[in-house]
Amino acid sequence: MNCIVLDSTHRDGINYTELREPVPGPEEVKVRIKAAALNHRDQWCREQKYPNLKDGVILGSDGAGEIVEAGNKVDKSWIGKQVLINPALHWGENQSAQQSEFRILGMPDHGTFADYCCVPVDRVHQIPAHLDSVHAAALPLAGLTAYRALVYQGQVKKGDRVLVTGFGGGVAQLAVQFALASGAAVSVSSGSGWKLKKALEMGAEAGYLYHSASWVEDAKASGSGFDLIIDSAMGTTVNELLELVRPGGTIVVYGATLGNMKEVNARSLFWKQARLQGTTMGSDLDFERMLDFVVHHRIQPTVDRIFPLSQATSAFDKMEKKEQLGKLVLQPTGG
Structure with missing residues (x-):
């Protein structure tokens, strides 16, 4: 599959390359990514300004698409659903602050700048009916x-x-x-x-x-x-x-x-x-309440521009120059 990985040896700091398609674990789903949005976190990774960086990791925290495969412990009714991904991993039970195991999808775990992404099933939520995949992808981390x-x-x-x-x-x-x-x-x-x-x-x-x-x-x-x-x-x-x-x-x-x-x-x-x-990111409860709020008020994230995944460097450069208003979105081929 096509993807964008961190590559400190490349002149752009990132590389458009091919990796083997991921296989979902027992409690995971495989999402065919239709759209994935940039965050400043991705640019900071590119600039080597983020801790614990590792070359070869697929960047991207925000994504939306269709579930195409489910692990053997996941309800198969998820297959075919249009979902967005909550990128906050292992927040913990304390609503007031995240636990030490907390991390964000896209580094060190493979992220959403790819044709496919596997995540735990509890990280996916159905896309609000008033949003398409592009605007849904622009919502999770920032929202x-x-x-x-x-x-x-x-x-x-x-x-x-x-x-x-x-x-x-x-x-x-x-x-x-x-x-x-x-x-x-x-x-x-x-x-x-x-x-x-x-x-x-x-x-x-x-x-x-x-x-x-x-x-x-x-x-x-x-x-x-x-x-x-x-x-x-x-x-x-x-x-x-x-x-x-x-x-x-x-x-x-x-x-x-x-x-x-x-x-x-x-x-x-x-x-x-x-x-x-x-404050930083948010708990699973915050995410659920945020989605309810977005649905109730029919809020639509502002999308500045959509780039093909293969042109991710141009999107990163635009973010670096602070030229955007709202989100920059990447679309894999066929997204």
Whole structure:
């Protein structure tokens, strides 16, 4: 079968190659992948910026397709069903945090950038009726991360003022959609004016260019602060967010694209009685609730562009340049 593997010896860091089709284990299903979406995690693997990397592993955490084979301990009624894959493996029983065995599909386990992928049957869910395979593939990792950040950790409620930073990526665009569907008033920040325009078209009430020296003052002038801020950057920006969060408000962090925090204004943190909360991915319960939420509100992930699997390098390059709005999707031949 055709697939995209990590290859540190290749000039692109990845390689389009052929491997033997996988065979499902007793409690696994084999999915013929119709669409698979990129995440920044895949690009970080390509850049050798992720721990425990191994050449030859098929990348990709997000995928959707048709079950074509089932292990001998799996109900055969699954065969023929159209499914999407939950890429969170071995979260554990603790809803508040993942166990040490937790890992994500696509490294070190073979992932979805292939014609076929085998996963435990408890990782597959039927595709919501309002989504096709392309948009279903764009949902799992980003949708799970956004839902847990916003709903479980952020406890968003109707009427809240919410700021989503870095609008344009998969998690951020879904966080905006989820927040709007929850009845929140949403603002965004981004490095691109055209992305801010798209956010406003989606229903955001305000957008700020975070490269502007005045963006924090502009955001402060727009109201009395934010009840909830969803952020993936951190670095030195944490103190800007502490200026913007309301007393008693919450900042939820799901990434650190700008690196670790260098210095935190502790006085702002404790005087505002603000909560600085970390989050990552989500539990099986979060995933099920996220799917129910998506179905109820008929939410559709934003897809920027679809690439043939054979042109994965072009999709990775587009992500590296931060040119996309929403998800970049790969399709195997015949997907």
